[in-house]
Amino acid sequence: GAGVSQSPSNKVTEKGKDVELRCDPISGHTALYWYRQSLGQGLEFLIYFQGNSAPDKSGLPSDRFSAERTGGSVSTLTIQRTQQEDSAVYLCASSPNTRSYNEQFFGPGTRLTVL
Amino acid sequence: GQNIDQPTEMTATEGAIVQINCTYQTSGFNGLFWYQQHAGEAPTFLSYNVLDGLEEKGRFSSFLSRSKGYSYLLLKELQMKDSASYLCAVRDQSGGSYIPTFGRGTSLIVHP
Numbered sequence: 001g002a003g004v005s006q007s008p009s010n011k012v013t014e015k016g017k018d019v020e021l022r023c024d025p026i027s028g029h030t031a032l033y034w035y036r037q038s039l040g041q042g043l044e045f046l047i048y049f050q051g052n053s054a055p056d057k058s059g060l061p062s063d064r065f066s067a068e069r070t071g072g073s074v075s076t077l078t079i080q081r082t083q084q085e086d087s088a089v090y091l092c093a094s095s096p097n098t099r100s101y102n103e104q105f106f107g108p109g110t111r112l113t114v115l
Numbered sequence: 116g117q118n119i120d121q122p123t124e125m126t127a128t129e130g131a132i133v134q135i136n137c138t139y140q141t142s143g144f145n146g147l148f149w150y151q152q153h154a155g156e157a158p159t160f161l162s163y164n165v166l167d168g169l170e171e172k173g174r175f176s177s178f179l180s181r182s183k184g185y186s187y188l189l190l191k192e193l194q195m196k197d198s199a200s201y202l203c204a205v206r207d208q209s210g211g212s213y214i215p216t217f218g219r220g221t222s223l224i225v226h227p
């Protein structure tokens with residue numbers, strides 16, 4: 001496909017379980033971003049990748065959150081021991097790179113519900 | 116970091132003009148974006164400003180004043196489908212990070 005894809009689209013899990021969220025960026029885009037959006041809130045930056053490296057992890061809310069990117073393409077966001085406050089829509093975006101003018105292309109998001 | 120402020124909600128009438136304001140504070144301004152987000156959907160890019168002035172694109176225009184830390188998005192000839200959340204995002208190059216920071220968004224309701 002031509003756009004950013006994310007899977008699953010919806011995930012319901014029990015408190016304490018681990019979850020993995022996947023993002024497939026647009027082919028050729030070296031920059032990849034993870035955000036989360038809670039009801040009535042703006043987009044909260046989590047982490048970004050330039051290639052396979054993550055220069056800025058400052059947005060990760062706790063050490064239960066981690067992310068990796070392999071082959072400069074697919075990225076996985078992992079949340080360990082999920083808590084109810086982790087419930088949100090997790091959005092992935094990609095862009096050709098980070099430095100020059102570039103709009104971000106967003107995926108449809110994964111709606112995570114922690115019971 | 117940035118401090119981005121925009122109104123929470125606005126209402127307007129179909130066919131009218133609406134202006135959505137965004138103010139920000141940043142130490143290393145490197146561009147301002149506007150995105151549109153319909154309920155349950157991903158944000159989509161509307162406009163980008165890095166120099167002062169007005170950028171026009173069809174029914175939508177975006178204005179920037181860097182000295183005032185101020186931008187607005189102007190929507191003309193409003194249509195019902197323009198009902199959505201409008202997100203202002205500012206990119207800051209200080210610290211070497213070029214990641215846009217988003218405001219909370221302005222929910223626009225267009226009524227007949």
